[in-house]
Amino acid sequence: MSEIIQVKGNVQYQITLDPGVWIFDDRKKRIDQFFEKNEEDDELLTYQKQVGKQWDRELQEGAVIPTGKSEKAFIYKKDISGDWGIPFAPFLNNSNPGENVTKVVCYFEDGNTVEISWEEALKGILWFAVDGKPIRENGPVYFLYGDGRNRMSPIKGIKAFEIV
Template sequence: METIIPIKGKVTYPITLDASVWIFDDRKIELDEFLKFNNTSEENENDYIKAQSERFEQERTGIKPPINQSIKRFEKEKILKGSYVIPLEPFISNSEPLVEGNQVQLETNNGEHVVLSIEEALNGFLGFALNGKPLKDDGPVHFYYGDGSNASSPYKNISAITII
């Protein structure tokens, strides 16, 4: 199955996303943690920034717990078994939507289209892994609203994102 998702349409820079490499991206969020958040991606981003700053400070000061190897092994195992989402905002922002592009169309493998406002898309998240595996049956990605309102039934089989 193809894991490539183009962002196209009314954009300055059409870009291509590869969902198979997001497992290595620091912007990913565990699906369970995402579902605990109650508001917008801004709050989620603040939590992410806080975690990253703590990690940076630990690296900068050289403070390493004596069980560091165990933590690395645990994190590796956790990554290989976890379910993850990633914010859509950085990808849309990098494509630089044109002023007249005020809606986002999610295109599915079976030819269906879901139209969202640009704000909904910017606050949204793409699910790309379930139980450590890529979404092969109903992927390559799922779309979740930033508030998690469609957590039980995300938009599935998304194969392209078009700014309209």
């Protein structure tokens, strides 16, 4: 199984995707977060809520004195557990697709293909980690439609994407 996926076709730049490094990418989200219907997409509002929670905690519990253990390491370890995905659109746009693209074709190892409309692909999500670990079985990514209609049965085993 290859751990990388190519994006090729009607593009100016053929790119290679390496899902193994996306766990460090700021664009990643937990899979559940992609399908929540709320207004917390506003970064300023999210920041203000986090600061407010910290302020409330310090008022109730007092300031926490550092123990010498790295809280950052704890947060990092906590953050990577769970199922993770990343929006597909930035990668498609970075390939600089041609003006008349209509679809993205997913290629599988057995030679089969699945076609996704360009609009659906731009809204799509690449699911790259389960329980904080890279997807090995039928991986390295699963494709989810942006509305989550295939969440229980994502498109698996993708080896390449061709923009047509």
